[in-house]
Amino acid sequence: MKHIIIGTAGHVDHGKTALIKSLTGVDTDRLKEEKERGISIELGFTQLTLPSGKKAGIVDVPGHERFIKNMLAGVGGIDLVLLVIAADEGVMPQTREHLDILQLLQVKQGIVVLTKVDLVDEEWLGLVTEEVKEFLKGTVLEKAPVVPVSSVTGEGLPELLKLIDKAVDDTEEKISTGKLRLPIDRVFSVTGFGTVVTGTLLSGKISLGDTVQIMPQGLLSRVRSLQVHGQKVEQARAGQRTAVNLTGVEVDQVKRGNVLATPNSLTPSHRLDVKLLLLESVSKSLSNRERVRVYLGTDEILGRVRLLDREELEPGQEVFAQLEMEEQVVAGKGDRFVIRSYSPMRTIGGGTVIDPNAPKHKRFRPEVLAALATKEQGTPDELIDQFLTGKQGLFTLEELAAATGLPGTEVDQAIKDLADKVKVIPTDKEDLFVASQVYRQWGLEVQKMAENYHREFPLREGYPKEEMRSRKFAFVSSKNFLYLLQALQKDGYIVVFEKTMASPTFKSQLSAAQQKQVDALVKAMMDGNLQPPSWNELVKKMKLKDTEAQEYLQYLLRRGDLVKIGDDLYLAAERFKQGRRLIVDFLKEHQEISVAQTRDLLQTSRKFALPLLEYLDRERVTRRVGDNRVLGAEAAKIS
Structure with missing residues (x-):
């Protein structure tokens, strides 16, 4: 069913509220002050059932110039306007200002209602009608029908209802697909229920239990209950006047002008x-x-x-x-x-x-x-190309649609049309998009940063991934950054390892002096068998600088020449394998081994025996039972 919002507009005391009461039976003046003064101050809301059975929401706006801001809060979501002009007074200052507002907001569907015709004669009514038609020339309501009515006698009301019914048929319905947007025009509290907000649902839909976000504050809340024109519903759709009962939000945290939205769909x-x-x-x-x-x-x-x-x-x-x-x-x-x-x-x-x-x-x-002109009137292809070319980031189809204001189907087609200008980066869930020229620039910059890193640290495997992301791609999430690296590797810009990346041409090569130092370090560790010197002792003995020693250590660990079994405790890989083999063979024969037996078996000290057993526990080669070890699940793989 089509959901349409009808709004009133017009000068103060021209009969807007009385007209709505005649059509619906509801007095939209709900405030005591409004009753006393006889004018609308705040927005009024009700529902109109048309002769065809269709229903439309009605927003009655104040006409007094002091309350134009309240009028503006209600007129933004309307589909059809009833411009109310009193026949006994004709066009007045707020009539003109309200029409200006309708013109600026491009509310093109409308009916002009000449009220209070019971107060004038036919000749006067004819003069006012001509004045009104002249007044409307060149405006969005130039072709709007003009209907004389009386809220007192009922004259003209049936004809008005027929015109409204036809106008509803001709009015384009708001889009219920896409993201939720509900500009809030009222906020109040209901005892036992908490905070309630109301507004006209501009797009999308909202259901019981949905998580929603109040913008621009960014507050998250959940929908406890929903009403459309006083009736409880499980879901409200675009075009409906909706009241939303929110959980976890206090009345003073929300105000008119805020927007209820799908989480993370709007950016302040x-x-x-x-x-x-x-x-x-x-x-x-x-x-x-x-x-x-x-x-x-x-x-x-x-x-x-x-x-x-x-x-x-x-x-x-x-x-x-x-x-x-x-x-x-x-x-x-x-x-x-x-x-x-x-x-x-x-x-x-x-x-x-x-x-x-x-x-x-x-x-x-x-x-x-020129860029703004393209944003305003450009084709979908131009808008997508312009947005991606000017942005540093990876974007989903949904994000591109939100940024350009285009439907998702048009964004999808534009990306296909721009195949040579848009780089597609696949992920497990959805594709990511970036301008091809931006992507190429990224690839060259990452490659250059990696090459500079290799020159500074020739013994390292490559540039740490997370350091690269924080320095160059902080605007990309860690997960999406990994997909980007996969794409850059596939296109030959870099080679990706578990924690690092490198230039495709990089090979870790030692100078003659460095090779000599590395050989001496490995020999010292080999000579120490299963009780070698600690790394710090070895560094001091060889008079190495701390930074230099750390580079050698990481190099040897990465190559597998050393195995770290504990803090500052390393074994030459060959000696480690020998010790592991001895322990496994012992367990096969004796079923269990203690720390003391390990120490004696390996001719080492407790300082090395215990960390080695704990290391093998972690590798599931051994398993601790009480104070001893038995064979672990991975022991069978040890040759």
Whole structure:
């Protein structure tokens, strides 16, 4: 079933709330102050059942100029607007401001409702109707039908309902696939249940038990219960007015303007790249760095406008700009926004978000403007190519879709079209993507870093993987970094070992002097049989520098010339094998061996006998039983 949200707009006291009550039987003025003053201050919500049986949510917004920010919080999620104009007064200041807002938000589906027709005669009604049609020329509602009604007598209400029914059929439904986005317009607490938030579900769906994230704070919560128009449901879909009962979150941790989202699907930012229009009706130009009020979704944020190609924006002009917010916000590519002057507060412009996570741009740069033009109007291929070329990272298809605002199917096709420009890195779960030129640059840089490392440490196997990641690829997770290394090895940039990587041409070679030192170290360890000197004793005896000695030690361990059996205790590999063979043979004949027997068998000391047995325990060649050892599972493999 299609889910549509209808919103009202219009000047204060033009009969919006009375109209909704006549259509639905519900008074959306819920606050005591609203009842006393006879005007809507906050947003009102209800549901309308149409003659066809279809249902639509209704958002009743305040018309008083002091509450325009509340109006903006409700109008962002609507699909169809009822622009309400009182027949006895005609077009008034907030009528104009509300229409400006509808124009800036591009709410194209609408019906103009002339209310209070019971207060005027036919001639006056005709004059007002003509005035309204003239007023709407050149706007998004230029072709909207105009319906005269009376909430008192009921005149025109059946015709209005038929028009709404038809408009609902013609209205495009919001997308229920993709990530959850629900801009929050109300937050309150229910005794026994805790925090409840409401809003219009812009995309995706939400189900009982789902884990959700409150942005931009990043708070995680779980959905305890759901309601759509007062009815408990197990799932809500895009286009529905939804109330969400959240667990683990206090009321004071959430506010209007926050967004309920799929975890990790939105990234908070202080900067938005935008296409900005200054309304032709405003009285003065907008200066670079001017402070404004930005209305995005249900949020109101203070910020400054950075004009990228001029010092002042004249009324009626449209340009690329950057909004620098005083607080973090979350947005999606293509989101519409409105700006109002800081003081006095009046609607002066708005536009479209081009990049919701924009870097700071230098002004008066043609390449910056060209890039923004591509982001705004480019083909899927151009958008994917531009994004990947300008980014250091590995991205999933889902992340590319979120960054470019494109559907996943279009991203997938664009990647296929850009086969020569996009490097695909397979993983166990999903492919990762990077621009081919970025990938090639990475490969050359990693290879060069490895070669420099080899020159500095010629005895080492290669550059440590984790050190390479932290220095060069901190933006890539440890797991994805391993997939990247596999790809770089396959393409011949590097050779990958268990913990290191090396240049494909690298071979560890000792100089004549180094070979002499290594031979002397191995001979000393061999001569010591199964009771050789400790490594530190040997280093001192041979007068080696600590750094040099450490390089030799790691080299000999990696080559397998030495075996480490304990702290600062090493055996020549050949002597180790001899000792292991003697212990295994003894156990085959006597079934068990003690530390003292091991010491005597190997003609060594307890200092070496016990660590050697513990080493063999770890290798499962022996197994400890009480104070003795017996044969372990791996003993049969010892020849």
